[in-house]
Amino acid sequence: MTAMIQLSNVSKWYGDFQVLTDCTTQVAKGEVVVVCGPSGSGKSTLIKCVNALEPFQKGTILVDGVSVGDPKTDLPKLRSRVGMVFQHFELFPHLSITDNLTIAQMKVLGRSREEANDKGLKYLDRVGLKAHAAKFPGQLSGGQQQRVAIARALAMDPIAMLFDEPTSALDPEMINEVLDVMTGLAHEGMTMMCVTHEMGFARRVADRVIFMDRGHIVEDCAKEEFFGAPRGERAQQFLSKILQH
Amino acid sequence: MMDFSQIIPALPALTDGMLLTLRLLGLSVVGGVVLGTLLALARLSDRRVLSGLAKFYVNYFRSIPLLLVISWFYLVVPLIYNWLTGSFEPVGAFTSCLVAFVMFEAAYYAEIVRAGIQAIPKGQVNAAYALGMGYGQAMRLIVLPQAFRKMTPLFLQQSIILFQDTSLVYAVGLLDFLNTARSKGDIVGLPHEFLIFAGAVYFVISFGATLLVKRLQKRFAV
Numbered sequence: 001m002t003a004m005i006q007l008s009n010v011s012k013w014y015g016d017f018q019v020l021t022d023c024t025t026q027v028a029k030g031e032v033v034v035v036c037g038p039s040g041s042g043k044s045t046l047i048k049c050v051n052a053l054e055p056f057q058k059g060t061i062l063v064d065g066v067s068v069g070d071p072k073t074d075l076p077k078l079r080s081r082v083g084m085v086f087q088h089f090e091l092f093p094h095l096s097i098t099d100n101l102t103i104a105q106m107k108v109l110g111r112s113r114e115e116a117n118d119k120g121l122k123y124l125d126r127v128g129l130k131a132h133a134a135k136f137p138g139q140l141s142g143g144q145q146q147r148v149a150i151a152r153a154l155a156m157d158p159i160a161m162l163f164d165e166p167t168s169a170l171d172p173e174m175i176n177e178v179l180d181v182m183t184g185l186a187h188e189g190m191t192m193m194c195v196t197h198e199m200g201f202a203r204r205v206a207d208r209v210i211f212m213d214r215g216h217i218v219e220d221c222a223k224e225e226f227f228g229a230p231r232g233e234r235a236q237q238f239l240s241k242i243l244q245h
Numbered sequence: 246m247m248d249f250s251q252i253i254p255a256l257p258a259l260t261d262g263m264l265l266t267l268r269l270l271g272l273s274v275v276g277g278v279v280l281g282t283l284l285a286l287a288r289l290s291d292r293r294v295l296s297g298l299a300k301f302y303v304n305y306f307r308s309i310p311l312l313l314v315i316s317w318f319y320l321v322v323p324l325i326y327n328w329l330t331g332s333f334e335p336v337g338a339f340t341s342c343l344v345a346f347v348m349f350e351a352a353y354y355a356e357i358v359r360a361g362i363q364a365i366p367k368g369q370v371n372a373a374y375a376l377g378m379g380y381g382q383a384m385r386l387i388v389l390p391q392a393f394r395k396m397t398p399l400f401l402q403q404s405i406i407l408f409q410d411t412s413l414v415y416a417v418g419l420l421d422f423l424n425t426a427r428s429k430g431d432i433v434g435l436p437h438e439f440l441i442f443a444g445a446v447y448f449v450i451s452f453g454a455t456l457l458v459k460r461l462q463k464r465f466a467v
């Protein structure tokens with residue numbers, strides 16, 4: 001298997017404060033990797049480095065063979081090939097659901113309105129929200145907004161999807177509708193890197209689990225191994241705390 | 246006794262004056278918002294020199310009287326125009342005033358736009374970037390449309406102030422609404438009546454617009 005996302009010795013500082021230390025891991029094509037760890041351990045930072053929303057100072061990240069840190073890399077083009085889903089959905093509130101789905105397809109990929117509409121509606125249908133195409137984001141529930149956000153990313157035909165705690169801002173009864181969409185994607189072979197504390201999702205869907213602590217990747221193993229017996233004490237503590245809920 | 250009847254024959258001239266006032270206002274608002282937006286973007290730029298220059302511009306024009314800018318541009322704009330184009334066509338007082346208003350008001354609009362941009366959550370910009378948009382697209386398609394919506398009441402408020410301030414063009418002899426009323430009143434020997442009438446017109450327009458802004462503010466607050 002070839003690595004779709006390859007991180008090698010990535011380190012990052014905010015001023016004097018080191019957020020990431022020597023992070024090395026990879027996500028193979030079609031693989032689903034869950035990233036977990038305590039608050040402030042650097043999960044969001046790590047995933048944002050992958051599509052260059054955050055710069056890093058040391059190491060290399062390759063996405064489909066393209067070096068993210070190389071100043072010659074066309075970052076907008078790279079980002080247009082990687083889908084990202086945020087904790088707070090980040091739909092554009094001034095645009096209708098249809099326009100949310102089509103704007104980047106047209107302005108970034110240069111698709112015609114017709115083509116963009118077709119594609120957008122296809123994915124909106126996939127996440128079960130076709131009836132809401134004419135509405136605005138503010139008229140939808142959190143779970144619905146997050147599903148639209150996933151459809152918006154998918155409409156760009158990404159080679160991989162990044163998720164940063166996609167369900168942690170949702171009311172409990174809406175979490176599953178979003179996880180179901182993500183599970184479907186995983187089964188279709190999408191390459192996925194998901195920051196999440198949904199351990200049920202990790203157990204069912206993930207191929208590998210990465211555990212981060214204070215900027216280090218301290219566990220990086222197959223999920224069976226991780227849930228069987230995580231080696232580190234911090235991971236044990238973390239898991240027992242999380243699984244109580 | 247007050248005699249307001251002489252205002253009626255002066256109405257065509259007064260209307261022309263009001264049209265000049267409104268034309269100056271409209272063009273100044275458009276030009277001021279455009280230049281103000283560019284200044285706001287420059288001020289928020291990572292490039293130190295650019296943001297420093299924009300900051301200086303804004304602080305400078307916010308620290309000098311508008312009347313000074315009008316008088317000064319009346320002298321300077323024709324010189325610069327002739328120097329740039331090499332022609333010696335005279336530049337009208339209207340054009341000089343328009344340039345003065347645009348440059349002066351831009352400093353105020355810039356601060357409004359800057360606050361508006363800063364009020365848009367960082368996550369919106371990140372989402373735009375994550376979809377492959379560049380800086381210009383993210384601003385134009387995502388951030389500015391939202392910022393302008395939030396800022397509409399403040400824009401209108403600033404424009405009401407500008408509506409009143411356009412009367413300062415009397416300094417360079419432009420016949421706007423107030424200046425027309427004043428000179429007509431002097432000619433027919435009824436300065437009080439004409440000024441009272443002019444005051445009533447300014448009040449009705451400005452106060453009416455203010456009420457409108459209040460209603461908009463309530464709508465936009467939701």
Ligand SMILES: Nc1ncnc2c1ncn2[C@@H]1O[C@H](COP(=O)(O)OP(=O)(O)OP(=O)(O)O)[C@@H](O)[C@H]1O
Pocket residue numbers: 014019037038039040041042043044045046
């Ligand atoms: N812009 C910033 N400037 C300075 N420090 C930052 C900045 N962004 C994040 N940090 C710090 O970097 C560390 C890692 O932050 P990050 O958001 O990646 O953590 P996280 O693992 O995603 O946490 P959470 O579970 O709370 O989302 C934290 O200590 C945070 O305070």
Ligand SMILES: [Mg+2]
Pocket residue numbers: 043044045164165
């Ligand atoms: Mg986070």
